[in-house]
Amino acid sequence: MQERYDASRGNSNERGYDADWQKVRAVKAAQDPLCETCARLGIDKALDVVHHIKSIEERPDLRLDMDNLQSLCTEHHEKIHKAERWRRGAPDDLIVFARIAGRFIIPRARIG
Numbered sequence: 267m268q269e270r271y272d273a274s275r276g277n278s279n280e281r282g283y284d285a286d287w288q289k290v291r292a293v294k295a296a297q298d299p300l301c302e303t304c305a306r307l308g309i310d311k312a313l314d315v316v317h318h319i320k321s322i323e324e325r326p327d328l329r330l331d332m333d334n335l336q337s338l339c340t341e342h343h344e345k346i347h348k349a350e351r352w353r354r355g356a357p358d359d360l361i362v363f364a365r366i367a368g369r370f371i372i373p374r375a376r377i378g
């Protein structure tokens with residue numbers, strides 16, 4: 267168990283993305299083939315990413331839990347992660363970037 271974990275340990279984003287995850291991801295993608303955030307806005311857009319609402323680092327026990335997964339397009343996926351980083355204390359370069367871009371990324375009440 268520990269060996270397998272060590273073998274697959276990449277950076278924090280890659281950790282835990284094994285064969286079990288591939289299976290669960292495929293089920294979720296088949297169930298919700300559209301970006302869930304776009305769908306709420308009335309837009310039909312195919313998913314690019316199956317996102318963990320609670321990150322694997324935060325809740326490794328929910329890694330394969332369907333209720334913890336969200337189908338998202340790249341754009342909405344990036345938005346969620348940017349907001350998350352902001353919430354945790356954004357790195358300076360992100361704050362500078364947000365200022366240059368002229369818009370601040372305001373974390374919504376319900377993220378994660």
Ligand SMILES: [Zn+2]
Binds near residue numbers: 302305338339340342
């Ligand atoms: Zn979207």
Ligand SMILES: [Zn+2]
Binds near residue numbers: 316317318343347
């Ligand atoms: Zn994600």
